Amino acid sequence: MGRLTGGDPSLLRRINSAVVLHALRAAAPSSPPTLTDLVKATGLSRPTVEGVVEGLIDSGLVAEASAEEGVARRQGRPARRFRFRAEAGHLLGVEIGPHRVAALLSDLSGRVTGSAAAEVTETASADERLERLRATVADLLRRADVPRGALRAVGVASPGIVEADGTVRLGTALPEWTGLPLGERLRRSFRCPVLVENDANAAAVAEHWKGAARGVDDVVFVLAGLSPGAGSLIGGRLHRGFGGAAGEIGALHLLGREATPEEVLSPTDEPLHPLDEAQVVRVFALAREGDERARAAVDRYLRRLVHDVAALVLALDPELVVVGGWAAGIGGVLDPLRTELARYCLRPPRVALSLLGDSAVATGALRLALDHVEGELFAVERPVTAR
Incomplete structure (x- = not known):
């Protein structure tokens, strides 16, 4: 031009x-x-x-x-x-996780008009996982009577370090994910802009939009699981870091802490196997029932989580820390976090549970798609038109 x-x-x-x-x-x-x-x-x-x-x-x-x-x-x-005319186009927010894929459909105002989710095995290949996602989205669009061509943008959230073009530079949580050109693969299916983001980053955006961080511009969201991740907003803007790896606090155990998650969460002398959410829920339940070794395992997990979160809090000085992910549903997370952050941090932040639960990641992906479309609608570089 x-x-x-x-x-x-x-x-x-x-x-x-x-x-x-x-x-x-x-x-x-x-x-x-x-x-x-x-x-x-x-x-x-x-x-x-x-x-x-x-x-x-x-x-x-x-x-x-x-x-x-x-x-x-x-x-x-x-x-x-x-x-x-909010109905002039539609948006998708997609979550791709270890155990499920999920999608939210909205109009151009961001109002959610449909949702779908499907389970996927943890060992599924990249092709299998993406095919499961395509089938889930196809079913959602069919039920909502929305043609695929009406999609204006798709936001996608996935574990891993994501490049600007949607390539997963490093993704250890999903098989065959490292190096996957995720954005390119999905653009072939949707033929509209596809924006790929790390799952914790997307959840941070969601909590700022519709969750516990509304009205708070300096916030850390902790996706607390077996290997926790975090997303942060500074001044209301998502902080991705130079290479998109900001918030990868799950890697801190490599820095002088040799115990693996399997060892940290084990209530026996053997590593916890298989290391999945069901097993961890069982350990937390045993701890609540008074099992001493399970209590010790939960304490180890919480100490590690506090260590990881404190590193971000000391670096970023957020007003609020929001805890989400499956660990938030186990209970007993907030009080230890508050107590230990008060010990370690110069200015302890407020700590709150996610208000969006397991929809936080997909909601954040939807917000990213909405941001993209709003950028097009209100841009002055070219005319705004509906499809």
Whole structure:
């Protein structure tokens, strides 16, 4: 595209379109705005607003509101009212995990309109896992009566260190995941922008959007499992680090701590095997029942978790630490974290459980897709159009 200048009329049209579209999208559904309302909200002239609205109607992003969508009719001819067409496109948020794949479907406002999940074996190959995901998404779209071509963007969250192009640089939690061109593989299936992110990072975004971290801009989310990971927001922005590896606190046990997770969580003299969530839940249950060796195993796990989280807290000084993942459901995590962080940290943060539970990762992936589409809708570099 050629160089744009301040007097470029096409640039001004795109700026005006973005401003009016933003006002329409922000309006309450129960009170769709009139042209007069849009003039007041945008500061633009009435002829400019009229022209922009007609263009947005032609693009499919805006529609004239029906009488039922407007306020109560008054005598005389009612003013025309307009609404943002959230149904003009759809978004997907996808989680790919060791034991399941899950997907959330939303309209362009981010309102969730459908969900689906399916179990997958921990030993499944990359091809098997992706095929399971495709089948799950296909079923979700079929039930929601949404054609695949209506998808505007797909957010994907997965364990591992993820490159900017969606390639998994390192992923030890899933078989055949290291080096997998995940973004490229999924773009072949969806043929729309696919944004791939680490699962803990996505969950941090979700908690900031709809969960325990709403209104908090400096937050650490801990995905507490067998090998914990973390995502962090600094000033309300996701912090990925130079190579996307920020928050990989599960690797800290390699730095001078030789005990493996299998040894840490074992209530016997032998490593815990198989090391899966069911086994860990059993150990925590034995600890609650008073088994001394199980209590010792749980204490070791919590000390390691506190050590890992304290490293991030000391480095980032967050206002809030949110704990999610399966460990958050076992119980007894928050009080030890609060106590030990108070011992180790110069300014202990607040600690809270995730409000989104097992939907946090997929919700964060959906938010990433929504961010991408919003960037397109309100960009001024090119016209905004619906598909």
